[in-house]
Amino acid sequence: MRGVDPNGDTGDGGVILSEGEYMTLALLEVTGPARPTATHKRSYPVLGELIDAGYVEVFGSIYESTRVITEVGREALRKHREAGPGGQNE
Numbered sequence: 432m433r434g435v436d437p438n439g440d441t442g443d444g445g446v447i448l449s450e451g452e453y454m455t456l457a458l459l460e461v462t463g464p465a466r467p468t469a470t471h472k473r474s475y476p477v478l479g480e481l482i483d484a485g486y487v488e489v490f491g492s493i494y495e496s497t498r499v500i501t502e503v504g505r506e507a508l509r510k511h512r513e514a515g516p517g518g519q520n521e
Contacts, residue, residue, distance in 0.1 A: 446510035451477040456486060456508050459500040464490075466497055 448456065451474050459465055478498070481487040486504030489496050500508075 446507045447514060448507065448511045449477070452481060452486075453508070453511060455481060456500055456504050459487060459498060460505065460508060464497040464499045 455474075455477055478487065481504065482489060484503075484507075486501060486507055488499050488501055490499065491497055
């Protein structure tokens with residue numbers, strides 16, 4: 432997260448996500464619960480950061496797990512999109 436705090440808050444209510452973070456969250460937003468095969472092309476370090484930040488949750492075992500965007504992750508996407516140019520990767 433490129434924000435001022437670990438949750439990506441820029442201090443003005445906006446959230447700035449890296450392109451990889453944004454793309455991964457946006458993918459999970461539209462697909463819903465995703466198996467590892469749906470997110471395998473996303474960077475594992477990025478997924479780890481999103482999980483650590485509470486934006487993504489993992490359910491199940493390592494082989495049968497699913498990744499789900501959390502409400503905190505949805506809020507980060509909303510704030511990122513509202514941040515406008517430079518903070519919007521759409």
